[in-house]
Amino acid sequence: MTAFRLRIFACTLLLAAGVSSSALSQQIIRKDIKISQAASSISVQNISATIDTLVSFTTRHNLSTRNGKDFGIGSAASFLFNSLERYSKSSVSRCYAERVKFLAGGKGTRLGREISLENIVFTIEGTNKSDDRVIALLAHYDSRSFDNNDSLIFAPGANDNGSGVSALMEIARILAKTPLPVTVKLMFLSGEEHGLLGAAHMAAVARKDNWNLTAVMNNDMIGNSRSSATEISNNTKLRVFSENIPVFETDQMKKERIFNSAENDSKSRQLARYIKEIGERYVDNLEVKLIYRNDRFGRGGDHTPFTKEGFTAVRLCEYHENYDRTHQVVEVVDGLEMGDVKKGVDLEYVRKNAAVNLTSVMNLAMAPDMPENVKIDIAGLSSSTKISWKAPEKGAKPAGYYVLIRETDKSNWERKIFVTSTTFDIDISKDNYLFAVQSVDSDGHESLAVYATGGAQR
Ligand SMILES: [Zn+2]
Missing domain, CATH: 3.40.630.10 (Zn peptidases)
Incomplete structure (x- = not known):
């Protein structure tokens, strides 16, 4: 996939992420012919x-x-x-x-x-x-x-x-x-x-x-x-x-x-x-x-x-x-x-x-290997969420990542947002949702999801 197409793809998903999940009437699915x-x-x-x-x-x-x-x-x-x-x-x-x-x-x-x-x-x-x-x-x-x-x-x-x-x-x-x-x-x-x-x-x-x-x-x-x-x-x-x-x-x-x-x-x-x-x-x-x-x-x-x-x-x-x-x-x-x-x-x-x-x-x-060290920033009180992670150390480098989001009372991930960086900010409260991150290659093969945590209570 070209960089241009990747950008379009990212925009489409980000736009979709801006609306409430109940309003999501379409989901992008890419099948690999192989x-x-x-x-x-x-x-x-x-x-x-x-x-x-x-x-x-x-x-x-x-x-x-x-x-x-x-x-x-x-x-x-x-x-x-x-x-x-x-x-x-x-x-x-x-x-x-x-x-x-x-x-x-x-x-x-x-x-x-x-x-x-x-x-x-x-x-x-x-x-x-x-x-x-x-x-x-x-x-x-x-x-x-x-x-x-x-x-x-x-x-x-x-x-x-x-x-x-x-x-x-x-x-x-x-x-x-x-x-x-x-x-x-x-x-x-x-x-x-x-x-x-x-x-x-x-x-x-x-x-x-x-x-x-x-x-x-x-x-x-x-x-x-x-x-x-x-x-x-x-x-x-x-x-x-x-x-x-x-x-x-x-x-x-x-x-x-x-x-x-x-x-x-x-x-x-x-x-x-x-x-x-x-x-x-x-x-x-x-x-x-x-x-x-x-x-x-x-x-x-x-x-x-x-x-x-x-x-x-x-x-x-x-x-x-x-x-x-x-x-x-x-x-x-x-x-x-x-x-x-x-x-x-x-x-x-x-x-x-x-x-x-x-x-x-x-x-x-x-798919590339899973992202590592997927962390939610819990240092301060805020109405938004900041997540960061590292690229996998071994194997092919990811073309980007999917950030997965769901409400705490839901069974399956509800949103899947494509990003190319290793940080993600969104204006919804980290207390009201669960998050995970997947690595993804340029053809859309995604890794297993890594659950985002705020570390451990001291
Ligand atoms: Zn058996």
């Missing part, structure tokens, strides 16, 4: 074929055989690894698949004994070597039936979590041909059904090896569109779960959160809002619903070991669940079909949810 094309190349046929293959292994129970040719969790791992190897051989991006083995369980654990499990990790290396950010997508590939100790019974796991795995496999295929500036890791995890074991291993590796892991998106059950009992059919809503008060919060973080009224502005929540904005920008007939809790009551997911290590992580999950199909024996009871078979998976819904992942990852990877 992201749109990538999203439209997601194939329902490929999603369907991946689920068929996973189901064909009868079970992917964590205690099932690792050596079967076409039965058990080992055959599923080999299928994923071999498919990813094939993608990497015909790739344009620099990418590779790994089998990450780890020991899990032991006496007194849910597994009952110590076993070796493996995660399959596909890495698409970023092209900008001065930007070490990593974005991770997760999907567990193990499955279970009603009895979580039964490693032989048919446990197709078509939706839980064939849906998430098939979405990530499509994203792997597409990103292998689509180089991005930032590294993306697609993690196919085992051990989920016995305590999030594969995710815990990867989160520990990321922490130990000091990855600059800026966003983690866990996909677990993203294909069911019909609720049990209430029989609601709807494939136009996707849930994104995010923690409010970080489970990894130090005393100092707690003080800052309270002083800045940041209980609804954790980093994971900024990521959730980002997925909503980008997903809805690119994917039609889909509303991303922000669920302001880490996960569902009494149930967990693979994003949680990452939040426990202090990473920014969320869970994407279908809006309606079907409890006749989840973790049930495949059988007909009083005319009701039970069990997690492929018939219960809405392939078009998986396609849309895969597209939310792909477009969010691409937009984030093409």
Whole structure:
């Protein structure tokens, strides 16, 4: 974009910012053709074929055989690894698949004994070597039936979590041909059904090896569109779960959160809002619903070991669940079909949810890194607000920044104002609004938002 066009763009947004949010009838949205094309190349046929293959292994129970040719969790791992190897051989991006083995369980654990499990990790290396950010997508590939100790019974796991795995496999295929500036890791995890074991291993590796892991998106059950009992059919809503008060919060973080009224502005929540904005920008007939809790009551997911290590992580999950199909024996009871078979998976819904992942990852990877040290000046009493920040140290330099504004009782950012400087003044009171700042490049790819704070109370 030329400097002139950028100026016009800035003026338009600033004019829009001058009116009250309820009067904002138009919003500027710029779509990147490369992201749109990538999203439209997601194939329902490929999603369907991946689920068929996973189901064909009868079970992917964590205690099932690792050596079967076409039965058990080992055959599923080999299928994923071999498919990813094939993608990497015909790739344009620099990418590779790994089998990450780890020991899990032991006496007194849910597994009952110590076993070796493996995660399959596909890495698409970023092209900008001065930007070490990593974005991770997760999907567990193990499955279970009603009895979580039964490693032989048919446990197709078509939706839980064939849906998430098939979405990530499509994203792997597409990103292998689509180089991005930032590294993306697609993690196919085992051990989920016995305590999030594969995710815990990867989160520990990321922490130990000091990855600059800026966003983690866990996909677990993203294909069911019909609720049990209430029989609601709807494939136009996707849930994104995010923690409010970080489970990894130090005393100092707690003080800052309270002083800045940041209980609804954790980093994971900024990521959730980002997925909503980008997903809805690119994917039609889909509303991303922000669920302001880490996960569902009494149930967990693979994003949680990452939040426990202090990473920014969320869970994407279908809006309606079907409890006749989840973790049930495949059988007909009083005319009701039970069990997690492929018939219960809405392939078009998986396609849309895969597209939310792909477009969010691409937009984030093409954006500059986040601004640093985003501060509100709280030194004096005034009816206006002054915010300042620093350009990101690593990676591409931003063309400018978006200042995000919302009223304190609103869920989503309401105004998005483009500026080229690293300071921002506005004649509204800092006490009546919440603020954040995103970096943006000349094509409009924006970074995650950094919540503006007034520091900590002394
Ligand atoms: Zn699951």
